[in-house]
Amino acid sequence: MATEVEVSTEIDAPPATVWNVLTNLPEFAHWNPFIRDASGSTAVGGQVRVRVRPPLGVPLIFHATITERDEERSLRWHGRVLADWFAAGDHVFQIDALPDGRARFTQKETFTGILPWLGKRLLARQAKRGFDAMNQALAARSEGTR
Numbered sequence: 001m002a003t004e005v006e007v008s009t010e011i012d013a014p015p016a017t018v019w020n021v022l023t024n025l026p027e028f029a030h031w032n033p034f035i036r037d038a039s040g041s042t043a044v045g046g047q048v049r050v051r052v053r054p055p056l057g058v059p060l061i062f063h064a065t066i067t068e069r070d071e072e073r074s075l076r077w078h079g080r081v082l083a084d085w086f087a088a089g090d091h092v093f094q095i096d097a098l099p100d101g102r103a104r105f106t107q108k109e110t111f112t113g114i115l116p117w118l119g120k121r122l123l124a125r126q127a128k129r130g131f132d133a134m135n136q137a138l139a140a141r142s143e144g145t146r
Contacts, residue, residue: 003120005127006108009135013142015095015103019072021142022093022105031141034134044069048077055129064091080113087115105138107131 011018021027025038025048032038033053040048046066053059064079067090074094081087089111096104109127116123 001112001117003111003116003124004108005111005124005131006106007128007131007135008104008106009132009139010098011103011105011139011142013103013139013145014101015072015097017145018095018103018105018138018142021138021145022095023075031137032134033137034130042066042069042075050079052130054126055133056126068092081115083113085113087111087113089116103142105135107135 021031023042025040025042028035028038035050036053036059037051038048040046042048044066048064048066049061050064051059051061060081062079062081064077066075066077068074068076072095074092076090076092079089079091089109091107091109094106094108096106098104109131111120111123111127
């Protein structure tokens with residue numbers, strides 16, 4: 001009953017730069033068209049409040065717990081709306097170093113719960129569009145801070 005969405009983008013910036021942009025949550029409002037606002041701690045066990053603006057335009061606010069952090073490589077959180085049985089997501093932000101000093105940034109989310117199951121096609125399409133928009137904006141921001 002899970003729905004998975006994965007989107008990757010190559011970025012002309014080193015992984016450390018991409019990581020610094022990604023983990024600077026207060027700056028999201030200035031560059032991120034998908035996650036319009038994020039606050040909290042990206043340390044393992046930390047809580048993050050996230051306001052997402054999907055391409056459909058209906059804002060969604062949720063809280064997530066950081067479940068994994070590998071400096072300059074990956075950040076993972078588990079978020080939910082109301083309760084896990086209703087709507088939950090396990091989200092991974094991954095940064096892979098490329099041989100030429102560039103980075104590949106991947107977002108992957110596994111959605112579970114009754115709400116994602118009921119609207120899985122729409123959810124997958126909207127999540128992919130949102131991830132693409134964020135990935136492109138992250139690339140532009142990272143490449144501009146070199």
